Amino acid sequence: MIAQIRGKLILKTVSMVIIDNHGIGYEVMIPLSTYYELPDVGSEVSLFVYTFFKQDSILLVGFCTENEKQLFKLMISVSGIGPRLAVNVLSGINSSELIHAIANNDLKRLLKVPGLGRKMAQRVILELRDKVSEWTSKEQITFINNKKDAIDQSVMEEDAISALINLGYKSQAAKDAIDRVISEGGENKSLDVILKKALKVLAM
Template structure:
């Protein structure tokens, strides 16, 4: 089972990258949090890997930190959460905020993650609270100090993640979000910001 790969980044997209290691090209699925940390193509890279084996395929999921990979592995232990949904969750919220939301029972924050409904949010809190507390006590890689996001930064980042997951380019989605935020006096709710952004993008 592959646990880590070091090599050269030869291709990258929002959903997956190709990493060349000793002449073998590995296709690795990555969350947005890892995508943002990727170097330029042609540069060396190391990813922590979860190898997911199915009857008809072997898929590799890569992460910038051990903590992120461990959270992914904890999430897919929950009934109803497969690798794709777990990746989507990690793309919509960083590990620190996810731990805080689960341990604090913050359903509203979890519901802001694209693809997470009320039942899934409740299941995450119910089944993962004790497990993520163990992760938070340092049984993963040490975490850097994280500066809390402002409400404006949070809604902008969540909207950007959602639009990228829908297939829009990072720069295009970011420009639309910035334009809407400048035209709005108050910080909009995530669903209203997404609705307005989609109207701009479809126009």
């Protein structure tokens, strides 16, 4: 089982990277929190990896921190949550907020995460509340810091809208959120900053 991968970053998107390790390119699914921390394409990168075996393929899911990998494993332990939905959840809410929402039975906050319906959100709280309490007493949650440079404005806006749509938000809602962020001084900011602010708008 692959637990960690290190190599040259060949391609990165908001949901996937390709890492070259000794001439073999590994496609790895990632949450937004990991995307925020990635270096530039061409740089060396190291990710903690969860290997998910399906009948006819293998899915690799990567994280910048071991803490987030463990939180991902908690999420997929919930009945009905697979790796893609777990990644989607971790992309729609940061680790500290997710743990706080589960520990404090904050159903309203969880319902704002794309892909989590009421029944699934209730199940997450029911099945993980005690586990999260035990886990947070031992693990330190890593907060996400933005350190990326600004990119072309029009391309950035299109990428941000596309990323939100991929997370499950409706096209118009995604566009409205990005427009609001830009109008409030989000111009000339990096993609990850815009996405963070847009996710906060959508969570209101």
